[in-house]
Amino acid sequence: MTDETTAQGRVPSIHVIGNIQLDVLAAPVTALPPAGGDTIIDRIDVRPAGAAGNVSLALAALATPHRLFGSLGDDYAGRWVLRELRRLGLDSGVRIVPGTATGISIALEAPRQERAFLTAHGVLDSWSADALPADATEADFVLLTGYFSLPGMRGDGTRDLLVRARGNGATTLLDTGWDPDDWRTSGVREIHDLLPLVDLFLPNEPEALALTGEPDAAAAAAALAEMSGGRVIVKLGERGAIAHLPGGGLLAVSAPATTPLDTTGAGDSFAAGLITALAESGHMNDALRLGVAVASTVVARPSHDRYPSRQELDPRL
Structure with a gap:
């Protein structure tokens, strides 16, 4: 983050809450x-750390x-x-629960197909x-992400968390993931x-359509x-993102062509860029642009070198 601070003379605080797991x-x-078969594919990557962990890693970068x-x-x-x-100093709010298994998701990807997942929730149940x-809810920005990956937090648990955060003066953000x-x-x-x-609600396009039935x-x-x-921000993948603002305004930012x-x-990377810009300037246009810039960069990079620093972002973005 830059040295820019709030009117109160301090850097806004950001808390990320949600599913931390192995991907x-x-x-x-x-x-x-087929049963008993062995299909050879191009690659299998193993990395941390679920939706909340991904946001945190992108924020750290x-x-x-x-x-x-x-x-x-x-x-x-x-x-x-x-x-x-811990290597990145991100472990202070993460606890190990004895006698439980870690949540693990296996993402199955293929060209021109929607991703599919196999998931064992483990401790997240x-x-x-x-x-x-x-x-945990005492911050200027509180993001709960991976709602549907947190069976133990669904419904009243999330309601209580959001009420606590609002009571502490936080701006609340929610990213549900797919049901x-x-x-x-x-x-x-x-x-x-x-x-x-x-x-600030952060669905992607299929989630927004499923939640409303709109065309x-x-x-x-x-x-x-x-x-x-x-405010509602809908992530459009390769087309960028749109934000519906109070008063009915619509703001759109396109994404650059990437491979x-x-x-x-x-x-998750989009959310990291978005929150960073909101904490720094408070302007939604800045937030959408940085969110799209980070996400567009991340999707074109491999697992071992995934999250960009400010200096690595394409200045055109």
Whole structure:
């Protein structure tokens, strides 16, 4: 972050709360192997650290001060993820829960196909707002991300967290991820009920359409903004992002042409750029541009060199 501060003379604080886990990325996967078979693919990457961890890693690369909150299991996967977070100084709000397994997601990617996931939630099945330290919601910006990857936080748990954050004067942000029940059960109602407590809602385009039944992203953003009373930002992938602002204004930022290598976690990187710019300038146009810049850079980079610094971002973005 730059030296720019708030009117009160301090740098705004940012807390990221959500699913920290191990991610396994396999590509290209166009079909599962037959029983007893072994299909050879181009690559399998293993990396930290779930939606919340991804946001935190991207913030760290941007040199944006923040804290990360979540839980890991006490297995090998959890200890490895914690070690990687500790190496970057991101572990102060992360705890190991004895006797539990770490959440793991396997992302199956292929050209011209929507990603698919295999997930074991592990400790995230039971992790709840009660496990968070009291100061987790004491920040200027509080982002809860990976809602549907946090079964123990769904519904009342998230409501209580957002109420606490709002009571502490925070700007609240929510990124749900995709409903594993494909929005056929309680998912839509849960999010609709939470939206009045959300200052910035961050769905991607398929999520926004599923939550509203609207035919396009702009109409979906408007419908979601009416429910929440706050700002709604819809991530459009390779087309950039749009924001529906109070008063009905619509702001759009396009994305540059890139050759995507790995799109898993792009939305998390967008959130990191967005929050960084909001904390620095407070201007939504700056926030959308930095969010798109970070996400566009991340999708074109490999797992071992994924998150860009400010200096590495294309100045055209």
